Amino acid sequence: MSDNRSSLLEASQGPADTESFDSDAVRRAIFDKLFFVRASYPRLATNTDYYMALVHCVRDMVLRRWVSTAAAYTETQVRTVAYLSAEYLMGPHLGNNLLNLGIYDEVRNVIDDMGLDFDALLAEESEPGLGNGGLGRLAACFVDSLATLEIPALAYGIRYEFGIFEQHIVDGWQVERTDKWLRFGNPWEIARPEWAVDIKLGGWTEHYTDELGRRRVRWVPERLVQGVPHDTPILGYRRNTANTLRLWRADAPKSFDFSVFNRGDYYGAVAQKVASENLSKVLYPNDEQEQGKELRLQQQYFFVSCSLQDMLRILETQGIPVDRFHEKFAVQLNDTHPAIGVAELMRLLVDKFFMTWEDAWEITRKTFAYTNHTLLPEALEQWPVDLFRRVLPRHLEIIFEINKRFLDELRVRYIADDSKVNEMSLINESGERYVRMAHLACVGSHAINGVAELHTRLLREQVIPGFAQLWPERLSSKTNGVTPRRWIALANPRLAELMTEALGDGWLRDLDQLRGLEAFAEDAAFRDRWRAVKQANKHDMMTRMRRHSAGLVDPLSVFDVLVKRIHEYKRQHLSILFVIAQYLRMKNGLADDLPPRTVIYGGKAAPGYHFAKLIIKLINSVGEVVNNDPQTRDRLRVVFMPNFNVTIGQQLYPAADLSEQISLAGKEASGTGNMKFQMNGALTIGTMDGANIEIREEVGAQNFFDFGLTSAAVQRRREEGYRPRDFYENDAELAAVIHLIESGLFAHGDASLFKPFVDQLLDYDPYFLLADFRSYCDTQRHVGETYQDTERWVRMSILNSARSGKFSSDRTIAEYCREIWDVQPLSVDLFVDHESLMQ
Ligand code: F58
Numbered sequence: 001m002s003d004n005r006s007s008l009l010e011a012s013q014g015p016a017d018t019e020s021f022d023s024d025a026v027r028r029a030i031f032d033k034l035f036f037v038r039a040s041y042p043r044l045a046t047n048t049d050y051y052m053a054l055v056h057c058v059r060d061m062v063l064r065r066w067v068s069t070a071a072a073y074t075e076t077q078v079r080t081v082a083y084l085s086a087e088y089l090m091g092p093h094l095g096n097n098l099l100n101l102g103i104y105d106e107v108r109n110v111i112d113d114m115g116l117d118f119d120a121l122l123a124e125e126s127e128p129g130l131g132n133g134g135l136g137r138l139a140a141c142f143v144d145s146l147a148t149l150e151i152p153a154l155a156y157g158i159r160y161e162f163g164i165f166e167q168h169i170v171d172g173w174q175v176e177r178t179d180k181w182l183r184f185g186n187p188w189e190i191a192r193p194e195w196a197v198d199i200k201l202g203g204w205t206e207h208y209t210d211e212l213g214r215r216r217v218r219w220v221p222e223r224l225v226q227g228v229p230h231d232t233p234i235l236g237y238r239r240n241t242a243n244t245l246r247l248w249r250a251d252a253p254k255s256f257d258f259s260v261f262n263r264g265d266y267y268g269a270v271a272q273k274v275a276s277e278n279l280s281k282v283l284y285p286n287d288e289q290e291q292g293k294e295l296r297l298q299q300q301y302f303f304v305s306c307s308l309q310d311m312l313r314i315l316e317t318q319g320i321p322v323d324r325f326h327e328k329f330a331v332q333l334n335d336t337h338p339a340i341g342v343a344e345l346m347r348l349l350v351d352k353f354f355m356t357w358e359d360a361w362e363i364t365r366k367t368f369a370y371t372n373h374t375l376l377p378e379a380l381e382q383w384p385v386d387l388f389r390r391v392l393p394r395h396l397e398i399i400f401e402i403n404k405r406f407l408d409e410l411r412v413r414y415i416a417d418d419s420k421v422n423e424m425s426l427i428n429e430s431g432e433r434y435v436r437m438a439h440l441a442c443v444g445s446h447a448i449n450g451v452a453e454l455h456t457r458l459l460r461e462q463v464i465p466g467f468a469q470l471w472p473e474r475l476s477s478k479t480n481g482v483t484p485r486r487w488i489a490l491a492n493p494r495l496a497e498l499m500t501e502a503l504g505d506g507w508l509r510d511l512d513q514l515r516g517l518e519a520f521a522e523d524a525a526f527r528d529r530w531r532a533v534k535q536a537n538k539h540d541m542m543t544r545m546r547r548h549s550a551g552l553v554d555p556l557s558v559f560d561v562l563v564k565r566i567h568e569y570k571r572q573h574l575s576i577l578f579v580i581a582q583y584l585r586m587k588n589g590l591a592d593d594l595p596p597r598t599v600i601y602g603g604k605a606a607p608g609y610h611f612a613k614l615i616i617k618l619i620n621s622v623g624e625v626v627n628n629d630p631q632t633r634d635r636l637r638v639v640f641m642p643n644f645n646v647t648i649g650q651q652l653y654p655a656a657d658l659s660e661q662i663s664l665a666g667k668e669a670s671g672t673g674n675m676k677f678q679m680n681g682a683l684t685i686g687t688m689d690g691a692n693i694e695i696r697e698e699v700g701a702q703n704f705f706d707f708g709l710t711s712a713a714v715q716r717r718r719e720e721g722y723r724p725r726d727f728y729e730n731d732a733e734l735a736a737v738i739h740l741i742e743s744g745l746f747a748h749g750d751a752s753l754f755k756p757f758v759d760q761l762l763d764y765d766p767y768f769l770l771a772d773f774r775s776y777c778d779t780q781r782h783v784g785e786t787y788q789d790t791e792r793w794v795r796m797s798i799l800n801s802a803r804s805g806k807f808s809s810d811r812t813i814a815e816y817c818r819e820i821w822d823v824q825p826l827s828v829d830l831f832v833d834h835e836s837l838m839q
Helices: 003-013 023-036 047-076 094-101 104-113 118-122 134-148 254-262 266-280 294-317 322-328 341-352 357-367 385-391 393-413 418-424 437-443 453-463 465-470 484-490 493-503 511-522 524-548 572-587 610-628 646-655 673-679 692-699 711-720 724-730 732-742 755-763 769-788 790-802 809-821
Strands: 080-084 153-158 166-170 173-177 197-201 204-209 215-220 223-235 242-251 329-334 368-371 382-384 434-436 447-450 475-477 558-563 597-602 636-641 658-661 683-686
Touching (some): 023 047, 023 104, 047 094, 047 104, 047 118, 080 134, 080 294, 080 809, 094 104, 094 118, 094 223, 104 118, 134 153, 134 223, 134 242, 134 329, 134 484, 134 809, 153 294, 173 610, 215 341, 223 266, 223 294, 242 266, 242 294, 294 322, 294 341, 322 329, 322 357, 329 357, 329 809, 341 357, 341 393, 341 437, 357 368, 382 385, 393 418, 393 437, 418 465, 434 437, 437 465, 447 453, 447 809, 453 465, 453 475, 453 692, 484 493, 484 646, 484 673, 493 511, 493 524, 511 790, 511 809, 524 646, 524 790, 558 646, 558 769, 572 597, 572 769, 597 646, 610 636, 610 755, 646 673, 673 683, 683 769, 683 790, 724 732, 724 755, 724 769, 732 755, 732 769, 755 769, 769 790
Parallel strands (some): 447 475, 558 597, 558 658, 597 636
Antiparallel strands (some): 166 173, 197 223, 204 215, 382 434
């Protein structure tokens, strides 16, 4: 065996247990990769070269586990979770894989010893931003937990060529630039063209009777597109399990473009190819009106059909008959984006496998489960019937048939109650006709869940009351969680080390063990160390922020952080109203007793969401005034961190003292950033919304700063008739804040810039900012006072982390496994060498 191959093999056989880590073998392997993969050598090599060399070494180690896992799954024919999600916001892989292999520190040392900058190599990875925000990041946390819990799972999605846009701030405004995450290639993925599948689109259907006298339907498509799977291994934490994230890239089908080509239409064939590739070209930013977006529906159908056909292929490979589909696969619909899967599986079973409708329907229902992520009525997906027919003519027929049978059941149950039928129909017939995707997901699933307790209750009472009454046993709550591997161990190594020193290293796999920290909250020496960790993290953050924002931020100030997508319901503008109020107080000599504060914002606005973009502009404009005023700049700073993403989140959560979770109660389904802050020892100022309620329940009311109207109170106010102007007229401080914005101070004298903003607040205020303003300001001041008492604050901080065990995605996934999927873990034996694969 050549030197190259032997050193690679040595290195790849190492870890999982750190004792067998061989630094020399890893170093040699890195040099080998530099040579054989990058065609480079140390004198020429750039950081990109070294990053790639290191990735290929790590990849070899992961591959061994991946192939072993695939073999174990194939041999045992295990029941498997198929997670269908249009988005995965994975964040960079390298650090996470090193952590999960258990060799993070060891490899860091090897790189240091080579005279290279480890952090700089990690920073070379452009993160795959294949998601908008919470929903996509939840999917990423879930796949981490599935692998760590050794659950056989396949995660299916779309390999967007352009992920979420890059946000730049120019003159205070958001400017979007396309994300080119694939520019330098993606070393983590392996394409599997041999498993490509064809997808039909458009055209018409033909009904006929076959030779056996059975009624059949043939779908004659207008065009075909090919889906090519691109697989990325997802390694469990210190496990041999490496599951697969299978993302589909759209391409032209070979047979199809040949047929055009043969007719001599070469350019037509090329045009077809380009049109096909468009399907996986770009991730749709949320909050855009998507109803008319044909490409979006095509994208959804594309990845869902590819995935279901892939499952059928696996079934065939394993010799499992198709009528046992639901025994092999538990398919989870991450929101309604993959809900077309219900109609697609029916089509495949009935039209392709000639099953009876009744049998196919039973299998379909037993296969799917659906997670809802939103309470906003405008975010519930609906597709115009005409558009639907144009793209998926056969599926529309199937949906009509499902609906006909479903409504007949309802008519029997609710005799003479047409309102029930209209309310629950899969077709919205109130004006132009729409297909309601949430209803399709509900009827086609055996389980439906919300993502927090309050969210599930509101779903039951307000969003799908009919379904909740009809099938109460199907609806349950599965409170979200986040992975402590990425969000504590990787993001906050200092804190992780302190936790491990206090508790041993079991907490990272069993986050409830953090409860053990409660005892340390009373230990003054431990509190000092806890505080020192936070200070060091803040210091790091300060250094980074210096690059983005004018002037120096004081690491002794309260780091008050609000990072998430920019949306009116999330109320970033409520926070900025408080900043302005504080500014005014300082100018008037009224705020001397409060500690200095650095308010840090981050988040992207959908490109077409003008009001959200105006909020970003306002934040930056207020920052410009406050940060440059010598009277206030030492006590109040406003920073907008551009391009908030997973990487920046990993830096910010550990540095936060205060986490702002201030959505209008009843609007945020769960929130997951709230959990990341809590784990990292930030205290929360929050409304009684989403999972905030459960966080407060866990940490205790005295360790949580709650404020604002409850969802019930909001509803009452709305029914009584809400008049925001009343608050403006009765609160002098609020009025002064509004007047200052109106004056044009934050717009270099241009009083028109923020006029839409002020007008909306005074006359309409759909998100009740003015109603919650007083309570928010008072609570923020209470936060300031509490922070002055350092010992008390640190104690509260420790208790917050100690009580975050519930919010590990391991707990969430264990609940899904038990209560929805009925799947068991399978532990994977590692192949000793490649030879054993050949037998
Ligand atoms: C989020 N939804 C919820 N949707 O807003 C948040 O409360 C929850 O914690 C999270 O899901 C996880 O359950 C969300 O992020 C989207 O981004 C959609 C993407 C596709 C277009 C419509 C919005």
